[in-house]
Amino acid sequence: MAACSIEDLLAKAEQDEAEKLKSITVQKELDLEFDIGNLVAYDKNRIDIRQFREQKKEDFLRSLARDNTQLLVNEIWKHPTERVEEVIVVKLPEPTTPLPREKPPPKPRPPTKWEEFAKLKGIQKKKKTNLVWDDKVAKNELHRLRNIARAQKIKVPGVGLTPIAQQSKSDLARAVNVAKSSTASAGKFQDRLPKEKAPRNTGKKRKFQPVIGNFSNEKQRQLDLLKVMDSKKPRLDVNKAVNKQMREVDREEAAAKFKKGGKKGRKGGNFSGKGKGGGGKGKGKGRAGGKGQGPPSGKKGAGKPGKR
Amino acid sequence: MKQYGGVIKPKTKRAKRFLDNRASKLTENVKNAMIMKGGNTSMTVTQALKDIYALKKPSAVLYKKKNITRPFEDSTSLEFFSKKTDSSLFLFGSHNKKRPNNLIFGRLFDFHVLDMIELGIEKYNSLSDIKGSKCPEGTKPMLVFAGDAFDHENEHKRLKSLLTDFFRGPVVPSVRLAGLEHVLHFTALEGKIYMRSYRSLLKKSGCRTPRIELEEIGPSFDFILRRTHLASDDLYKTAHKQPKALKPKKKKNISHDTFGTKFGRLHMQKQDLAKLQTRKMKGLRKRRGPAAAAVVAGETSLKSTEVE
Numbered sequence: 001m002a003a004c005s006i007e008d009l010l011a012k013a014e015q016d017e018a019e020k021l022k023s024i025t026v027q028k029e030l031d032l033e034f035d036i037g038n039l040v041a042y043d044k045n046r047i048d049i050r051q052f053r054e055q056k057k058e059d060f061l062r063s064l065a066r067d068n069t070q071l072l073v074n075e076i077w078k079h080p081t082e083r084v085e086e087v088i089v090v091k092l093p094e095p096t097t098p099l100p101r102e103k104p105p106p107k108p109r110p111p112t113k114w115e116e117f118a119k120l121k122g123i124q125k126k127k128k129t130n131l132v133w134d135d136k137v138a139k140n141e142l143h144r145l146r147n148i149a150r151a152q153k154i155k156v157p158g159v160g161l162t163p164i165a166q167q168s169k170s171d172l173a174r175a176v177n178v179a180k181s182s183t184a185s186a187g188k189f190q191d192r193l194p195k196e197k198a199p200r201n202t203g204k205k206r207k208f209q210p211v212i213g214n215f216s217n218e219k220q221r222q223l224d225l226l227k228v229m230d231s232k233k234p235r236l237d238v239n240k241a242v243n244k245q246m247r248e249v250d251r252e253e254a255a256a257k258f259k260k261g262g263k264k265g266r267k268g269g270n271f272s273g274k275g276k277g278g279g280g281k282g283k284g285k286g287r288a289g290g291k292g293q294g295p296p297s298g299k300k301g302a303g304k305p306g307k308r
Numbered sequence: 309m310k311q312y313g314g315v316i317k318p319k320t321k322r323a324k325r326f327l328d329n330r331a332s333k334l335t336e337n338v339k340n341a342m343i344m345k346g347g348n349t350s351m352t353v354t355q356a357l358k359d360i361y362a363l364k365k366p367s368a369v370l371y372k373k374k375n376i377t378r379p380f381e382d383s384t385s386l387e388f389f390s391k392k393t394d395s396s397l398f399l400f401g402s403h404n405k406k407r408p409n410n411l412i413f414g415r416l417f418d419f420h421v422l423d424m425i426e427l428g429i430e431k432y433n434s435l436s437d438i439k440g441s442k443c444p445e446g447t448k449p450m451l452v453f454a455g456d457a458f459d460h461e462n463e464h465k466r467l468k469s470l471l472t473d474f475f476r477g478p479v480v481p482s483v484r485l486a487g488l489e490h491v492l493h494f495t496a497l498e499g500k501i502y503m504r505s506y507r508s509l510l511k512k513s514g515c516r517t518p519r520i521e522l523e524e525i526g527p528s529f530d531f532i533l534r535r536t537h538l539a540s541d542d543l544y545k546t547a548h549k550q551p552k553a554l555k556p557k558k559k560k561n562i563s564h565d566t567f568g569t570k571f572g573r574l575h576m577q578k579q580d581l582a583k584l585q586t587r588k589m590k591g592l593r594k595r596r597g598p599a600a601a602a603v604v605a606g607e608t609s610l611k612s613t614e615v616e
Binding site for chain 2: 019021023024037038039040041042043044045046047049052057058061062064065066068069070072073074076077081082084087088089090091092095097098099100101102103104105106107
């Protein structure tokens with residue numbers, strides 16, 4: 001009994017399905033070929049000419065068109081759909097019928113004269129990095145290297161000026177002066193512009209101790225100074241003393257030779273110059289020792305010809 | 309536009325845009341059609357041209373003036389016009405005693421004539437003759453070609469391709485389901501070609517796919533095939549050449565079997581099975597010699613004491 005009812009049910013279900021699909025099914029001998037990308041359908045079935053002649057032409061064509069369109073629409077509806085802004089669209093595949101192009105496909109542009117030359121010579125294009133010179137980085141690099149040199153006790157030549165991006169008036173003036181004096185003759189023969197003033201504040205900067213600083217240091221220094229001035233004995237630099245003695249001896253010998261040589265001794269003129277220079281130096285330096293002997297306060301200017 | 313040895317240099321931005329649009333591209337523009345009249349035209353022909361222009365709007369231009377040329381003999385003026393308006397399809401209508409109510413459908417490749425097919429109008433019902441509401445302008449039509457002549461005969465095959473090209477409109481990735489209104493139906497029967505234009509109504513059916521009902525709207529033609537000028541095979545082949553860039557890139561290493569399962573290959577280095585990383589079980593670890601045994605005994609005794 002149950003089996004019968006199941007069979008009945010199945011049969012009924014099939015019938016219902018057939019009913020539903022009746023409205024959209026079309027019977028054709030040959031299946032149609034479709035190109036959904038172009039929304040085209042090709043019906044290759046033979047058309048019955050007798051039927052065509054019997055019926056009214058228009059009606060025959062219309063029914064044929066209706067059947068074919070139904071099949072085409074059935075095929076289109078098989079494709080996936082999606083909702084785009086409250087509208088249901090069907091996604092079409094790529095068109096399959098080969099159709100000729102409008103124009104030939106674009107040709108790659110011919111190489112320029114340079115490109116041809118480069119290919120001939122084998123020159124490859126080098127990519128430039130996007131790095132740009134930065135003054136801060138350069139300054140940092142300079143200090144880093146100086147630190148390393150100082151740590152390793154390598155002598156580093158003094159650098160005049162480091163480059164700065166935004167230079168003020170004073171910086172520029174300083175740069176000009178540095179450039180001017182960095183010639184073989186230390187800027188002595190460099191021309192000046194008509195209204196250019198001579199640079200001031202050049203020369204070695206004297207460093208002074210701060211007025212109120214380290215009291216113990218100051219105290220120590222003053223006491224040392226007094227000690228030096230007080231001592232009866234001259235401060236003796238053994239090296240300098242020995243050198244001075246040797247020079248004295250040489251000068252005496254030279255003078256003796258000069259007296260002996262006479263005309264030949266003209267060469268001695270050089271020696272005297274040297275001796276003078278050496279003597280001057282020796283005197284100037286020796287004076288430090290001699291200072292202690294004389295009265296402490298004195299005309300310093302007169303007593304120090306060598307120092308300037 | 310200034311010319312220099314054939315190279316046109318645009319003077320305005322609009323001109324430049326037009327030239328860029330006209331240049332060869334990978335994916336091409338919609339084919340533009342130029343509809344023109346010959347030396348002598350009849351009312352039928354003028355009306356027919358107007359109707360086809362209405363079907364093909366907006367990618368068509370309708371010329372008002374008469375052009376005294378014969379496309380089958382001399383196609384230079386056609387080519388000149390096509391270059392000026394960037395059109396690769398044309399429709400030339402004329403009328404004379406020998407060939408009354410003549411329409412020449414044609415297409416160009418690289419601004420030179422590719423195919424030309426002459427069709428004579430035997431019966432014609434214009435848009436205005438047929439009453440009823442029409443489809444909006446610019447709807448992409450569904451095309452149906454019925455009759456085995458379209459499959460067996462060479463000229464009919466070319467005609468099929470030409471008509472598809474002419475009427476298909478822009479190639480789109482998706483189409484609104486409710487907007488599939490226009491149907492153009494071509495039937496090849498007894499040497500004649502019947503063209504009908506319908507409006508499709510999507511009626512409710514039991515299931516998702518609607519039932520189609522047709523309503524005739526547009527112009528209806530009864531054509532007879534006259535002369536043809538078809539492109540040579542190699543020119544036809546060149547016109548069909550697609551640029552390589554458009555071909556879909558084949559993904560390496562992926563293969564499909566007959567059931568549709570997707571397969572890929574994994575390439576592994578040779579594995580040393582002795583050094584495989586597996587689950588570690590402390591008890592199964594190898595112990596070395598009597599010392600090891602003592603350790604084991606000690607361990608076990610420790611464990612037992614802990615438990616207690």
